[in-house]
Amino acid sequence: MTRSILLATAASLLFASAAPAAAPPFDTPARTAFLIDLSSGAVLYSKDPDMRMPPASMAKMMTSEVAFELIDKGQLPLSKMCTVRPETWQKWHGPAAGSTMFLSPGEQVSVENLIHGIVTLSGNDASVVLAECIAGTEQAFANQMNDFARQLGLKNSRFCNSNGWPDEGCTYVTARDLATLARASVERHPQLYKKFYSQTSFTWGKTLGSGQDITQQNRNPILGKVPGADGLKTGHTEEAGYGFTGSAEQNGRRLIEVLAGLPSWNARVQESTRLMEWGFNAWQAKPLFKSGQSVGKAQVQLGSESEVPLVAPRDLAVTIPAGLSSAPLKMKIRYQGPIAAPIAKGQHVADLVILTGDTGEQIVPLVAGEEVGRAGLFGRIWLGLKQLIGMA
16 A cells, blocks of 8 residues: 655745746757656656657667676676677678677677777677677577566666667667666666766777777767766667767766757757756755655554654755745655565665655655564564554
């Protein structure tokens, strides 16, 4: 059962007397676009976010995410060497094969270097070599991609290959799902995200004839243009147009943007920069709760305690239009409950839902402030008796 608890706190009273918080205007020629503020969960801009579309090379974010999951679980060493199969090289080299890391047939390449080749160089060859190295075949790896997609809550996406190459519509995503995927990389794998996604260039391969090293620049259009930009991935095919999923952090606020269906390289640079700058300049974060601060309580089922305190796992904020000193604010705690014991301290058990005029719901997590064990036999009998006679 979903339970909601309305809050009347000093923070909500502080905001209650202000004028309505109207969303600042913005528009883009992109066919679909999405912008979210991770500090508050606020969706700042949304244009057809659930429209299915081919991801092009933005699909490689899922290839990297699968690798990140396996690396952090200790199942995939960065030092593991992968072999470039001649058949794979034959298919994924030359102008017709799109962007490339310039791998060679039979070459041994580490997982670490392949991820650089995927993230920084958008190498189609690197994606397939890594997929085969992890799962044996690219199709088996695509099955892993879809398994992880379900775990991450990507509700409207499917992956049929590792690099986003056109496949007659078998692979599709949405802007909302790409933002969720980007958020997973940022929040679940912060060290790997920092290591791989902010590289401005990478060197791999040799030129024919002279044998000079080949250095390619990262195609990320906001690196070096938007302060704090550090990810993520571009994409382009004739069918998909030009797209980009990007992230930047400024003064504790991290934004994630997705744009797709743009007509040109220059339009992608312009629109991705413009949307991200608008997100930082037209909006501001107002603090609500400090990390570890108590926010409320939730009922517990068959626990050693009847309630568990709910605390902020990090500094929590609300996003409102820039220039407002305050805004109308309503908050409620939402959880599926009573929450079954046992409950670990720090476990995500509830959400804080914040409503600010017409800016939509802002949802941030709340965690258990204390460990709650499962009630013993006599405790369960007593709880049953209390429920029977209406005491609980």
